[in-house]
Amino acid sequence: MDIKEIIKPENRVYGKTELLTDTIMHYCPGCTHGVVHKLVAELIDEMGLQEKTIGVAPVGCSVFAYNYIDIDWQEAAHGRAPAVATGIVRMHPDKFVFTYQGDGDLASIGAGEIIHACNRGENMLVVFINNGIYGMTGGQMAPTTIENMVTSTTPCGRDTELNGYPLKMTDLVAKLPGTSYVTRQSAQSAPAVRKCKRALKKGIQNVLDKKGTSFVEVVSTCNSGWKMTPVQANKWMEENMFPYYPLGDMKDSEKGEPVSNN
Amino acid sequence: MEHKTYTMGELRLMKGNEVLAEAAIRCGCDGYFGYPITPQSEVMETLMERQPWNETGMVVLQAESEVAAINMVYGAAGSGKKVMTSSSSPGISLMSEGISYIAGAELPCLVVNVQRGGPGLGTIQPSQADYSQAVKGGGHGDYKMIVLAPSSVQEMNDFVDLAFELAFKYRNPAMILTDGAIGQMMEKVELSDYKKRWTDEEVIEKNGSWATVGKPSSRERNIITSLELDSAKMEENNLRFQEKYRKMEAEEQRCETIQCDDAEYVLVAFGTSARVCQKAVEIAREKGLKVGLLRPVTLFPFPKNTIKELAPKVKGFLSVEMNAGQMVEDIKQSVYEAKIYRPVEFFGRMGGIIPSPGEVVEALEQKLMQEEK
Numbered sequence: 001m002d003i004k005e006i007i008k009p010e011n012r013v014y015g016k017t018e019l020l021t022d023t024i025m026h027y028c029p030g031c032t033h034g035v036v037h038k039l040v041a042e043l044i045d046e047m048g049l050q051e052k053t054i055g056v057a058p059v060g061c062s063v064f065a066y067n068y069i070d071i072d073w074q075e076a077a078h079g080r081a082p083a084v085a086t087g088i089v090r091m092h093p094d095k096f097v098f099t100y101q102g103d104g105d106l107a108s109i110g111a112g113e114i115i116h117a118c119n120r121g122e123n124m125l126v127v128f129i130n131n132g133i134y135g136m137t138g139g140q141m142a143p144t145t146i147e148n149m150v151t152s153t154t155p156c157g158r159d160t161e162l163n164g165y166p167l168k169m170t171d172l173v174a175k176l177p178g179t180s181y182v183t184r185q186s187a188q189s190a191p192a193v194r195k196c197k198r199a200l201k202k203g204i205q206n207v208l209d210k211k212g213t214s215f216v217e218v219v220s221t222c223n224s225g226w227k228m229t230p231v232q233a234n235k236w237m238e239e240n241m242f243p244y245y246p247l248g249d250m251k252d253s254e255k256g257e258p259v260s261n262n
Numbered sequence: 263m264e265h266k267t268y269t270m271g272e273l274r275l276m277k278g279n280e281v282l283a284e285a286a287i288r289c290g291c292d293g294y295f296g297y298p299i300t301p302q303s304e305v306m307e308t309l310m311e312r313q314p315w316n317e318t319g320m321v322v323l324q325a326e327s328e329v330a331a332i333n334m335v336y337g338a339a340g341s342g343k344k345v346m347t348s349s350s351s352p353g354i355s356l357m358s359e360g361i362s363y364i365a366g367a368e369l370p371c372l373v374v375n376v377q378r379g380g381p382g383l384g385t386i387q388p389s390q391a392d393y394s395q396a397v398k399g400g401g402h403g404d405y406k407m408i409v410l411a412p413s414s415v416q417e418m419n420d421f422v423d424l425a426f427e428l429a430f431k432y433r434n435p436a437m438i439l440t441d442g443a444i445g446q447m448m449e450k451v452e453l454s455d456y457k458k459r460w461t462d463e464e465v466i467e468k469n470g471s472w473a474t475v476g477k478p479s480s481r482e483r484n485i486i487t488s489l490e491l492d493s494a495k496m497e498e499n500n501l502r503f504q505e506k507y508r509k510m511e512a513e514e515q516r517c518e519t520i521q522c523d524d525a526e527y528v529l530v531a532f533g534t535s536a537r538v539c540q541k542a543v544e545i546a547r548e549k550g551l552k553v554g555l556l557r558p559v560t561l562f563p564f565p566k567n568t569i570k571e572l573a574p575k576v577k578g579f580l581s582v583e584m585n586a587g588q589m590v591e592d593i594k595q596s597v598y599e600a601k602i603y604r605p606v607e608f609f610g611r612m613g614g615i616i617p618s619p620g621e622v623v624e625a626l627e628q629k630l631m632q633e634e635k
Contacts, residue, residue: 051476053476071483075485084337087295091337091343092475
C-alpha cells in the first residue's frame, strides 16, 4: 500500500517534494549533500521553476546529483561547472541555471573558473558544499582542509609550512563586483536548515532578478572521510570548522556595486 | 566605430581567419567562446568588431582560458544550439579534455584549429603537426571528430556551415583543421547567404529530445553526461559511438582528385601542402612525369575509398605533409585494405616551414622513381 493511501491528506504535515526522485541516494548516512539536495529540490518546486531550471553537476560525491532532482542537468568535468554554466546561461539568459559543487571541485581544480564566472557576474547560483575534504576519492586534503586536520594525504594533520593555508573561497568571491549575494551557511540542525533554505531562496530569486552571481557556501560534514559518526562529525564541525569558516551573509547588494575592503 | 557590412554572395578580399568569423555569423551560429592565440586571434577580433549580438543575436564571449572556452562550448552545445570555438595548436591541446567530454556526451559543436608548429610552445608559423591529434582523437577515450581540411579562404567560408551540418547530423564535435598560412592569407571569397538562427521553438523541435532547455512535465529529464559506471552500459555506449564513426566513414568521405586519371604517381596532401602539390603536379607534368594529386577534404573520415580505387592503377603514393609524417600512416592503411602492394612514401617539412613545389618533385623522383632507373 502506498504511503499516500495510509496517511489521510488532512493528517499530512510533511511530504517529500515531487522533484526529489525516488532513486535511493548513494550518500553516506549523515552526509550534508542529502539535506541540501532536498532544499534545492523543494525551492525549485515551491518557486515553480522546474521548466526553467538547468542544473550543472560537478565531479565529486555529488556527481550523480542528476539522479536525484527531476530537472534537466548537465554533468561538468572536474572544476569546470562555472564555465559549463556560463555556456548554458549565455544561450538561455532567461533560465535559472545553477552549479552544485564541492570544495575539491570548486576551490582546487576549478578555482580559475569560479573566480572568472563570479567576476563576469554570470547570472547563476553557485551552491558550494565545503566539507574540508575530497569525499569521493577517499578523504584526501582539499584546499579548504583546516590547519592540523587529519586526512589521508595529511596523516599528521595539515601542515601550513608544507601545504599552505585553508582557502576561504567565499571571502574571495565576495570581493568581486560580479557577485550580488554571498553567504556561508550550514545544515546540521533544524534552525540551520531553515536558514540555509532562506539563503538558497534568496540566491535563486537574485538569479530570476538578473542580479549576477549568487554564491551560497554550506559548511558541511563528511563523517565517512572524517572517520566519525554523524553526531561526532556535526560536533567537530561546530567546534573546528565554524571558527575558521564563520557563518553569515558576507555580501548582499546589487551586481556591480563597489566592493568594501572590510 | 563603423561596421563593415557585406551583401549576399558578394566577392570580397579577406583573410582566412576573418572569413571564419563572417561565415559563423552568416550560417546562424548562436555562440562563440574563445581565447586569444596566434595565429588565429583575428577570428574573435573580427567577431567582436562585427558585434553580431546586435545583428543576429549571436553571443561572443572571451573566456579566461582555452579550458574554460571549451567547457563553455560544452555547456552551450548542451542547449541544442550552434556553438563554436577556435584556437591554435597549444590551445587545442588544452581543449582536448573538453572535446573528449563533448564527444562522450554526444553533443554537436565546431572547433577550429588554425595550426602552428610544435611541440610545446613551438612556433607561430604554419604547420600540419596536429593531424594525428585531430583525426585519432586527441583527448582520452575512443572517440572521433569529423575533421574538415580547407585549402583556400573560400573553403574556410564553405566549411563552417558544412561542419555544423555534419556535427548536428551525427551529434558529434566537428573540427576545421587549417593552419596559420590559410588563416593569415588574403584571398578572394564569395561569402555565403545569411541563414536565420534557429528560434527557441526550432531548437526544441530539432533537439528537444536531448538538449537541456528546462524540463516540462511532459517528458523525462534530459541529462547530458559522459559518465556511466556500469561497465556493460559503458561498453554499449562505446559500441554506439563506434557505429556512428563507421557510418561517417561510409557516408562522409570527401576528397578532390586532380589529374589522377592517367597518373602513375599520386601525391596526397591536404590544406596548405595541397596547394604546394598542385604546383608540383604542374612542374612534374612539364617534365613528362604522370603525376596526380589526391586532396583529402575530410581527414576523418579519411578518403580511403578513393585511395583503394587508385591503388591498383598507380605505381605509388607520396604523402606530402608539414609534419614528420602522420597522414602517411592512413594512406598505408588504405593501401593495405586494398589488398595490394604499392609503395607509400613521405616527404615533409617541419617547424613552420612550407615545402616548395620543387622539393616535392625532387622527393617524388628520389623516393619513388629511383628504383625504376
